[in-house]
Amino acid sequence: MFKNEKEMTLGQETETVIAPSVRVEGDFVSEGNVRIEGHVTGSISTGSDLSVGQAAVINANVQARNAVLAGELHGNVRVFDRLELSATARIYGDIQAKVLSVAPGAMMRGQLVIGLEVPPVEKVEAAGHASEERPSSGLRARSLREKKIEEILQQ
Secondary structure: OOOOHHHHHOOOOOEEEEOOOOEEEEEEEEOOEEEEOOEEEEEEEEOOEEEEOOOOEEEEEEEEOEEEEOOEEEOOEEEEEEEEEOOOOEEEOOEEEEEEEEOOOOEEEOOEEEOOOOOOEEEEOOOOOOOEEEEOOOOOOOOHHHHHHHHHHHO
C-alpha cells in the first residue's frame, strides 16, 4: 500500500519546478522536464518537456522538445515537437514548432513557423551589437553546451 521513497522515484523523470514565489535570472538549461509557475528572465532550454503555469511570467527565449504554455511569455519559442497554448496563454514573440495546438482565447503576437523540422539555434555575436539567433548552419564550431543540447534534443 505505501511505497518507500526509493520505490517511488524509480521510473519517474526528474522534474524541475520554479514555484510561484521564485524569480530566476540567467540562462536556465535542463535535460529533464521543467515546470515554471514563477518568473524567469534570460533563456530557457530543456531537452524534455516544458510546462508554463497560468500565473507564470517569462522574459526569455524558450527551447524545448514539447511545451504547454498557459502564462505570459515575452520572447521567441522554439519547440521541436508539440506546442500547446492554453486559453490563458499570452505569447509576444516568434513561434517555431512542428505541431501547434491553440485553445480558444490564447493570444499570440509574432511570426509562426509550423510543420517544418525545427533546427537548433546558434547565437551570432555582431561587433558592438546584441547577439542574434539564427538557425544552425553547421559552418561554425559549436560550443560544448550547444552540442550537448543538440544531442539531447535528437534523442
